[in-house]
Amino acid sequence: MNMLNIKLPGLDLKNPIMPASGCFGFGKEFGNLYDLNILGAMMVKATTPEPRFGNPTPRVAETSSGMLNAIGLQNPGLKHVLKDELPWLNQFNVPIIANIAGSQVEDYVTVAGEISRASNVKALELNISCPNVKEGGITFGTDPDVARKVTEAVKAVSEVPVYVKLSPNVTNIVEMAQAVEAGGADGLTMINTLMGMRLDMKTGKPILANKTGGLSGPAIKPVAIRMIYEVSQAVTIPIIGMGGIMTAEDVIEFFYAGASAVAVGTANFTDPFVCPKIIEELPVLLKKLGYNHISECTGRSWNKHEQFANHRA
Amino acid sequence: MIKNEAMKIVSQQEIAASIYELTLSGSLVSEMNQPGQFVHIKTGNGYEPLLRRPISISSIDKENNTFTMVYRAEGKGTSLLSQETNDTEIDVLGPLGNGFTPEAAISGGTTLLVGGGIGVPPLYELSKRLTKLGVNVIHVLGFQNAATVFYEEKFQALGETYITTVDGSHGTKGFVTDVIDKLSDSYTTIFACGPTPMLRALESAYKETKEVFLSLEERMGCGIGACFACVCHTAEDPTGFHYKKVCSDGPVFRAGEVVL
Ligand SMILES: Cc1cc2nc3c(=O)[nH]c(=O)nc-3n(C[C@H](O)[C@H](O)[C@H](O)COP(=O)(O)OP(=O)(O)OC[C@H]3O[C@@H](n4cnc5c(N)ncnc54)[C@H](O)[C@@H]3O)c2cc1C
Ligand SMILES: Cc1cc2nc3c(=O)[nH]c(=O)nc-3n(C[C@H](O)[C@H](O)[C@H](O)COP(=O)(O)O)c2cc1C
Ligand code: FES
Numbered sequence: 001m002n003m004l005n006i007k008l009p010g011l012d013l014k015n016p017i018m019p020a021s022g023c024f025g026f027g028k029e030f031g032n033l034y035d036l037n038i039l040g041a042m043m044v045k046a047t048t049p050e051p052r053f054g055n056p057t058p059r060v061a062e063t064s065s066g067m068l069n070a071i072g073l074q075n076p077g078l079k080h081v082l083k084d085e086l087p088w089l090n091q092f093n094v095p096i097i098a099n100i101a102g103s104q105v106e107d108y109v110t111v112a113g114e115i116s117r118a119s120n121v122k123a124l125e126l127n128i129s130c131p132n133v134k135e136g137g138i139t140f141g142t143d144p145d146v147a148r149k150v151t152e153a154v155k156a157v158s159e160v161p162v163y164v165k166l167s168p169n170v171t172n173i174v175e176m177a178q179a180v181e182a183g184g185a186d187g188l189t190m191i192n193t194l195m196g197m198r199l200d201m202k203t204g205k206p207i208l209a210n211k212t213g214g215l216s217g218p219a220i221k222p223v224a225i226r227m228i229y230e231v232s233q234a235v236t237i238p239i240i241g242m243g244g245i246m247t248a249e250d251v252i253e254f255f256y257a258g259a260s261a262v263a264v265g266t267a268n269f270t271d272p273f274v275c276p277k278i279i280e281e282l283p284v285l286l287k288k289l290g291y292n293h294i295s296e297c298t299g300r301s302w303n304k305h306e307q308f309a310n311h312r313a
Numbered sequence: 314m315i316k317n318e319a320m321k322i323v324s325q326q327e328i329a330a331s332i333y334e335l336t337l338s339g340s341l342v343s344e345m346n347q348p349g350q351f352v353h354i355k356t357g358n359g360y361e362p363l364l365r366r367p368i369s370i371s372s373i374d375k376e377n378n379t380f381t382m383v384y385r386a387e388g389k390g391t392s393l394l395s396q397e398t399n400d401t402e403i404d405v406l407g408p409l410g411n412g413f414t415p416e417a418a419i420s421g422g423t424t425l426l427v428g429g430g431i432g433v434p435p436l437y438e439l440s441k442r443l444t445k446l447g448v449n450v451i452h453v454l455g456f457q458n459a460a461t462v463f464y465e466e467k468f469q470a471l472g473e474t475y476i477t478t479v480d481g482s483h484g485t486k487g488f489v490t491d492v493i494d495k496l497s498d499s500y501t502t503i504f505a506c507g508p509t510p511m512l513r514a515l516e517s518a519y520k521e522t523k524e525v526f527l528s529l530e531e532r533m534g535c536g537i538g539a540c541f542a543c544v545c546h547t548a549e550d551p552t553g554f555h556y557k558k559v560c561s562d563g564p565v566f567r568a569g570e571v572v573l
Binding site for chain 2: 218266
């Protein structure tokens with residue numbers, strides 16, 4: 001019996017495990033390591049209308065049980081993604097979630113309109129929460145009205161369901177979630193990275209050329225769990241959870257908090273085989289915990305035992 | 314092909330001040346074909362340090378299924394690694410990147426190998442390959458001081474070797490370029506690995522007259538080309554969006570290919 005299949009808007013997942021955007025490129029490199037067909041889905045690198053080089057290096061800095069990154073949304077641009085990257089991914093039986101970014105509403109609309117028509121793109125992930133770009137990015141993710149407007153604009157042009165990626169760099173995450181739900185979002189993905197900084201012992205200066213960067217990895221997991229716990233009780237749309245997942249146990253904790261699927265980011269750097277390992281370990285862990293299906297775990301932290309089976313395939 | 318293996322420590326010893334030579338054995342060695350490639354090593358257990366550490370392959374011994382690295386124990390990860398003892402297993406991902414092409418040197422001709430500090434190790438396998446191909450090698454190796462000099466005899470056994478130290482406590486006082494400026498112009502090719510200022514100096518002085526290959530260093534996330542942590546601009550498009558990744562397009566580039 002399949003214990004892991006999950007249905008979400010636009011997404012028919014054989015399992016709820018997918019690499020997070022920006023940590024897996026467009027799949028090619030990891031495709032040399034293992035068969036990508038085993039993945040539930042794939043969140044590909046943020047795409048902007050035009051190619052972007054991103055920030056100067058150093059772009060990454062290690063932190064206690066985590067890392068900072070300030071890649072700056074480097075990507076080859078919409079045309080190249082449509083012509084090269086997405087067609088290459090067509091050989092896999094894996095739904096693609098296209099992460100889209102921009103510095104103004106029109107950018108999101110341009111990318112969404114075109115990329116949502118690619119045959120293997122089954123959902124969009126609106127990155128309104130990148131802390132590493134000067135204009136746009138984070139302002140879309142911290143002002144509820146702006147977030148709702150960009151969601152509405154993208155919904156109006158997208159051929160596929162739209163998930164909005166929330167920034168943890170806000171005082172009231174529930175307010176943000178409800179704003180994008182009101183804007184028509186089909187789902188939420190959370191959390192993006194937390195803004196942080198590291199200084200060099202010798203020079204006293206920031207290690208990252210961009211000075212600040214986004215914190216990810218196990219260090220941010222408790223923040224992600226708390227935010228998903230709060231948001232999942234305040235909205236009716238499903239959540240794809242992320243932030244520090246390293247193990248199958250972490251996945252279950254995200255489900256308990258209220259997630260219906262999860263994405264794995266930074267862990268791919270520590271162990272490039274982490275996604276296949278988690279997918280293999282999950283059924284064993286679920287059995288050990290006495291569940292028949294992973295959907296039984298969703299919202300267990302706040303739900304009454306009888307109430308769920310939501311989003312079950 | 315890139316593989317991930319728990320490789321066994323055959324030996325580990327401190328060969329100079331805070332400089333460790335580590336030999337590992339495992340089937341991953343059969344994938345190692347090019348000098349200048351590197352491996353990505355998980356140090357310690359658990360989530361700290363979280364990221365792998367990129368370390369160059371210093372020599373490859375296919376017969377015994379072993380390879381050797383030489384690294385400086387400095388920060389958290391490399392210090393942990395230096396405490397590991399024989400028979401412990403080390404989590405290795407590799408071989409990664411594109412290394413030096415010994416074939417670019419001319420058999421019977423002379424080639425200059427320039428290393429700075431922890432940039433010296435990958436030149437050892439390269440020099441072995443070059444001498445096997447019948448290339449004369451000259452080594453110019455720069456260190457901080459006498460205490461941190463390593464592999465001097467090993468390089469001497471392969472060809473002419475000059476050592477520089479910043480404080481003059483061993484060899485010539487100064488930088489590698491102080492020695493190179495005085496060498497006769499007999500070589501056609503330069504292979505170099507070391508700090509960026511050293512690579513820049515070599516590039517600007519010899520790009521026009523010699524074939525120059527440089528091995529770059531950059532902070533890494535994935536090490537396999539997926540995260541865009543380690544990119545640099547191409548020389549043709551120094552402010553545009555064309556790029557090379559140090560981890561997967563490099564770490565070795567022809568001088569003039571990327572912006573240092
Ligand atoms: C392709 C390549 C080959 C290398 N080969 C060797 C070698 O043969 N021998 C050797 O001693 N060193 C080598 N280095 C440098 C080595 O990777 C760093 O010294 C090491 O990562 C520092 O880790 P740490 O735990 O000592 O320091 P920490 O301060 O704990 O490191 C913190 C973070 O910064 C990164 N970092 C710090 N310094 C560097 C650096 N100079 N380059 C890249 N990342 C860095 C670490 O990887 C880690 O992610 C190489 C680097 C690269 C990119
Ligand atoms: C190197 C790096 C690049 C990232 N790039 C993107 C991106 O392009 N778009 C995006 O929405 N999130 C990006 N993220 C955020 C991740 O998708 C994820 O939300 C975050 O890292 C938390 O998960 P983790 O702790 O499992 O990494 C990036 C993260 C890292 C570490
Ligand atoms: S380190 Fe990830 S792309 Fe080079």
